[in-house]
Amino acid sequence: MLKWWPNSFQKLDNTIIHIKTNEIAKKFGLTQGAFSKVLRPYVEKRKNLAVQQHEHVVIDDQQFVFDIAHLPEYVDQGFFSGMVSSRLRIP
Amino acid sequence: MPKVEIQEQGFYGLDASTDMIAESGFAILLSDPAMVVSYHAEGKENAISLPAGTLKKDDFFRLSKLTRNIKIDGLSGVIDELDAELPMAEAGRFLTEQGLRVEVREDGSVDESGDDPQAPVYIDFLDYYVRGLTYKLIRQPETKRSKKFVEMVAEFLSKTRQYDHPH
Numbered sequence: 001m002l003k004w005w006p007n008s009f010q011k012l013d014n015t016i017i018h019i020k021t022n023e024i025a026k027k028f029g030l031t032q033g034a035f036s037k038v039l040r041p042y043v044e045k046r047k048n049l050a051v052q053q054h055e056h057v058v059i060d061d062q063q064f065v066f067d068i069a070h071l072p073e074y075v076d077q078g079f080f081s082g083m084v085s086s087r088l089r090i091p
Numbered sequence: 092m093p094k095v096e097i098q099e100q101g102f103y104g105l106d107a108s109t110d111m112i113a114e115s116g117f118a119i120l121l122s123d124p125a126m127v128v129s130y131h132a133e134g135k136e137n138a139i140s141l142p143a144g145t146l147k148k149d150d151f152f153r154l155s156k157l158t159r160n161i162k163i164d165g166l167s168g169v170i171d172e173l174d175a176e177l178p179m180a181e182a183g184r185f186l187t188e189q190g191l192r193v194e195v196r197e198d199g200s201v202d203e204s205g206d207d208p209q210a211p212v213y214i215d216f217l218d219y220y221v222r223g224l225t226y227k228l229i230r231q232p233e234t235k236r237s238k239k240f241v242e243m244v245a246e247f248l249s250k251t252r253q254y255d256h257p258h
Binding site: 020023024030035038042045046 | 217221222225241246248249250
């Protein structure tokens with residue numbers, strides 16, 4: 001499977017993140033707390049996405065990792081979109 | 092020297108720049124293919140420009156295999172008059188989000204403290220992005236825009252690599 005995010009990319013440590021957040025907040029004339037409040041939902045969204053991307057299934061001792069952005073070919077996408085439409089009552 | 096062809100796929104000039112990018116350790120990203128030709132003529136053969144169409148994952152992979160250091164030249168501002176991101180700013184943000192070290196050349200500034208007094212000054216892309224947006228707000232303050240810009244930066248910051256697995 002094509003792995004979109006190479007693991008080896010450099011990551012900044014928490015101290016730098018803290019300084020960056022503080023710096024940015026100041027530039028917008030906000031307190032760090034106010035900026036963190038805006039930032040939080042975006043970070044949570046990323047965390048959820050990261051968790052989903054790391055979920056994997058083991059079948060017959062083989063590990064399968066699915067890309068959540070792309071459904072496998074065997075999935076009947078018409079069936080799923082039909083289900084979603086009926087639940088949402090879309091004509 | 093690369094030929095200017097609108098149909099070229101991926102980053103313009105990347106084939107011709109491969110060796111020099113590997114040698115110098117960075118790529119210079121320009122907005123205009125014509126500028127790539129003149130940069131190459133000046134000996135800056137690690138210069139490339141944005142793809143004619145949308146930046147694709149494959150384009151990113153190809154570039155990131157060569158280098159993780161990108162220096163953007165010729166970027167003036169982050170958004171246009173309708174508050175939409177400029178294509179180069181969008182590309183810089185995208186590359187930063189993917190974990191590349193992106194810097195922007197500051198027009199008119201030289202590093203007098205270094206060995207080469209004429210060496211240009213580059214600043215971190217995130218800093219440039221924030222500065223570009225706050226500058227717009229200073230010129231045209233408005234609460235709604237201010238909120239939008241803060242959210243743009245928050246989303247950008249959340250997508251940078253350090254927020255993938257926060258402790």
